[in-house]
Amino acid sequence: MTTQPVYLRIADDLRRQIVDGRLAAGDKVPSRHELAREYEVSDRVAVQAVRLLVTEGYLEARPGSGTYVRQRPTVRRMMRSWYRESRGGSPFRADMEEQSRAGTWTSSSTTEKATPTVAERLNITEDDAVMCTQYVFRADDEPVMLSTSWEPLALTRGTAIMMPEQGPHAGQGVVARMRAIGLDIATAEEVLTARAILANEAELLHEPLGSIVMVVRRTYTGEQGPVETADIVVPVDRYELAYITPVE
Amino acid sequence: MTTQPVYLRIADDLRRQIVDGRLAAGDKVPSRHELAREYEVSDRVAVQAVRLLVTEGYLEARPGSGTYVRQRPTVRRMMRSWYRESRGGSPFRADMEEQSRAGTWTSSSTTEKATPTVAERLNITEDDAVMCTQYVFRADDEPVMLSTSWEPLALTRGTAIMMPEQGPHAGQGVVARMRAIGLDIATAEEVLTARAILANEAELLHEPLGSIVMVVRRTYTGEQGPVETADIVVPVDRYELAYITPVE
DNA sequence: TCGAATTTGTGCGTATGTATC
């Protein structure tokens, strides 16, 4: 066995104290000078250990104040199964109601030309016009989820639902809106991946840089092909995603 | 606007060169002495910048040799929809065959007492006996996925399928195995989250520390309740997970 | 086979700036 670097030993030590509960959320961790004295190393080594745990999300450093065990938000569950869309109204608001939280959101829409990626997902031609809408979803006023959606203007131009969040069908979800103009959605494809949070997302979601988000690439498809696609960004700190499917 | 730290500027610079393709996979990155001279900073700052990109998975450091742009595995898709189990045989092998890859795995089983978490997921009592099986799944001999599965021994003890990977039903998947002893599985629940990779997982999967994995907490449930639950660990570098569900 | 040069990983000590209390 090779001997471990000192900074990893210190980090392991602190990490164990946190997962064991000897250090609770909000507790202050010894300052780096104290750690350096405690473990008889230079302060630089203590800094290295602490910084590792900060990037791992265990600790939170507040300049001028100290380093604290990070408060982990409670993880809630978001249903993404087949019956999600069958409840009527906004799927997000229904999700929130099941948790006794108030689901709200803000959005802004612009028309754009389809990027190559979006064009491929919507099965349209590059530079075809699309309606791009950015959402910030909130639960009890706390931002919890981001979404960017694209709809081909070839389908919606001139209809009552062209602007997703205006008109008589605003806030009812994509399936209901599309049905209003005679487009029945048959399937939802959700492709999942995860990555580090981006700077602008971190700001919008009040998450620390370095935290991890899941990205759901969702595409709704009707008889004639895709009618909407969206990138949904969910911090893993706040939500886990649940898919329940029948087997046979 | 606050001025960015130098090490972040250097990291941004290198990252951009990589995503732009000016630095290709396998290319050698300037050594820290060269970087330090180039950017007129101390070597420690160059080290810090490079280490950031290593944890982000862009670079790979080989002591004594140099630092290289990491070969990114191509992201493949893994279907996790309703028909996954309906294809017969091993779901994993079927997934791999669709990609023209050879799906193999190794496993080892032990009997254990249920931890509180596992007991809750299987709806059994803490310390009830379970069969715990660890899997390493490979595609063309390259490890791509880990799984730990638990089955209540109360259901399988004394049957031909007690050992998941031995006997006449080995390698056929949970649904087929359970059916062999008269247990029909009705639903699959998959709860998804993501986190940083753990050290032992990184070693098994040949992934760098700091890379991100998705964790699928899957539970198969029959008429009488849960019959199997598993934690499936998938590096986001290698796979995205696809769920296709009918709407309405 | 051996040794020298290179490169990374880790470590020490110090200094400056800035945020918090």
Add this chain to the structure above:
DNA sequence: GGATACATACGCACAAATTCG
């Protein structure tokens, strides 16, 4: 304003791994 604590930066040192003549 002063004390404290974190963030960043400089420069150097040594061990271990690798490369190459």
